Amino acid sequence: MKLGCVLMAGAFYFSPAMLWAAQMLLAGCHAAASFEALQCEGPVSTQESSCHPEDDLTDPREVDFQVKGYTFSAPFHLVVSYDWLILQSPTWPIFEGDPLVLRCQAWQDWPLTQVTFYQDGSALGPPGPNKEFSIAVVQKEDSGHYHCSAIFRSPGPGSPETASPVAITVQELFRAPVLRATPSAEPQEGSPVTLSCQTKLPLQRSAVRLLFSFYKDSRTVRSRGPSSEFQIPTASEAHSGSYWCEAATEDNQVWKQSPKLEIRVQGPSSSAAPPTLNPAPQKSAAPETTSTEPPGPLPPRPTPSSKDLGSSSPLQFPDPHLHHQMGVLLKQMQDMRVILGHLVMELRDLSSHLKLKTTKGPAKYE
Numbered sequence: 001m002k003l004g005c006v007l008m009a010g011a012f013y014f015s016p017a018m019l020w021a022a023q024m025l026l027a028g029c030h031a032a033a034s035f036e037a038l039q040c041e042g043p044v045s046t047q048e049s050s051c052h053p054e055d056d057l058t059d060p061r062e063v064d065f066q067v068k069g070y071t072f073s074a075p076f077h078l079v080v081s082y083d084w085l086i087l088q089s090p091t092w093p094i095f096e097g098d099p100l101v102l103r104c105q106a107w108q109d110w111p112l113t114q115v116t117f118y119q120d121g122s123a124l125g126p127p128g129p130n131k132e133f134s135i136a137v138v139q140k141e142d143s144g145h146y147h148c149s150a151i152f153r154s155p156g157p158g159s160p161e162t163a164s165p166v167a168i169t170v171q172e173l174f175r176a177p178v179l180r181a182t183p184s185a186e187p188q189e190g191s192p193v194t195l196s197c198q199t200k201l202p203l204q205r206s207a208v209r210l211l212f213s214f215y216k217d218s219r220t221v222r223s224r225g226p227s228s229e230f231q232i233p234t235a236s237e238a239h240s241g242s243y244w245c246e247a248a249t250e251d252n253q254v255w256k257q258s259p260k261l262e263i264r265v266q267g268p269s270s271s272a273a274p275p276t277l278n279p280a281p282q283k284s285a286a287p288e289t290t291s292t293e294p295p296g297p298l299p300p301r302p303t304p305s306s307k308d309l310g311s312s313s314p315l316q317f318p319d320p321h322l323h324h325q326m327g328v329l330l331k332q333m334q335d336m337r338v339i340l341g342h343l344v345m346e347l348r349d350l351s352s353h354l355k356l357k358t359t360k361g362p363a364k365y366e
Helices: 003-013 014-029 307-312 320-360
Strands: 032-036 064-067 070-073 075-081 085-088 101-105 114-120 132-135 143-154 157-161 166-168 178-182 193-198 210-216 219-225 229-232 242-251 255-257 261-263
Touching: 014 157, 085 143, 101 114, 101 143, 101 166, 178 242, 193 210, 193 242, 219 242
Parallel strands: none
Antiparallel strands: 032 075, 064 070, 085 101, 101 132, 114 143, 143 157, 143 166, 178 193, 193 229, 210 219, 210 242, 242 255, 242 261
16 A cells, blocks of 8 residues: 555544644655554544544454444554565464465555565575565464565666564464363263363454364264363263363364373272271291190170270271280290200200210220
8 A cells, every 4th residue: 555545544534734744744754654553533523522542442353333323444554664665564463373464565666576575584485576475374383573675676776675574473362272071080980971172262263163072092082063062971981091172263274182181980899999908917837835834814805885886996906815816826936936945955965965975985994
C-alpha cells in the first residue's frame, strides 16, 4: 500500500489541521510505510463518540464492532519509517499453524531486484525478484528476527539497501495435553475409569476445534473425535497398560501427544493383603541330654480379654508358652555345651598320658 492510500484511509480520523501536518511531514521525508493501530474511532462531533484502545479488541482482525448504536470498522495500522526499505509483517498475534507472509517494501514502491530474506542473520534463500516471503504453516521454531535486503533498480548502477530487523514471535496454540485418570490410575477391578485428555486454547483462538484420540500399548483404543474423555465402564486386568492421548487441530496442522500414564487395575486379593509377619524361629534339632534340673511347670496360657483383643498385636506381644519353650531349649543347649567341654578336657588328658607312656618304653627288671 502506498503512502497516499494510507493517508486517504486515515483522513476520516484526523482534524484538518492534523491532516495537513501529517501530509507535510510525510511529503518532506523519504519514507516507506507499514501498519500500526489507530486507537481512536467514532464520530468526533457527537457526544456519544468514544475512543477505544487496541487492547479492548479480542482480535485486531475483527471485521467490525458496535458502541452505543454506532457500527465501526476494525482499526487499520500505520507505521511511518524513515528508511528506504522496510520489512512488513503482521501486527496481530501469530500462533502455531497460522500462515506468515513477509513483504520487502521500498519507498514509493520502487522496483527492486536481488531481494533476499533473512532469519537471525541467515539467508532463507538465494536472491531473486520476489518481494514476498511466505510460510504456509508456522511453528514455534520459526520465531526469530527477520529482515530483507534488495537493490533498487534505476537507469544506472543499483543501490543496495537493507531493512531493519523485525521480531516475529510464534505463540503456542495449545500446550501438550496431560492424561489424567478418574478416580485413580490404580482402580479396583470392576469399577469405572475415565481418562481425560486435558489442554487449553488461548482466548484469541478459542474458536479453534480440537480433536482427541487415545492409545494403549502402541494401539488405538479410540480414534479422533471431539470428546476429550475416554471411558472404561468396567475395569479389568486386561485394561492395565500404558496409555497416552493426542490433541490435534481439524486440519492436522498442529498436533501434540501427552506423556504416558500407567494404569494398573487392582484385583480383589490385592486390595486386602494381610500384613507381612516375621516367621517364628525354628527349633534346631539337638540330642537329648540328661539335665539335673528338670524343667519347671509351664505357665498357664493367658485368657484374652475384650480389652486385649482390641489393643494386642502378634508383633508386640509374643506367645508366653512359646517363650517358655524357647527358654527350656536354650537351657538344655547350654548344659550340652558344658558336658562337651568336660569331654574335650578328658580326651586331652588321656591323649597326654598315652604319649608319655610311649616315650618311656617298657620298664626293665634284673
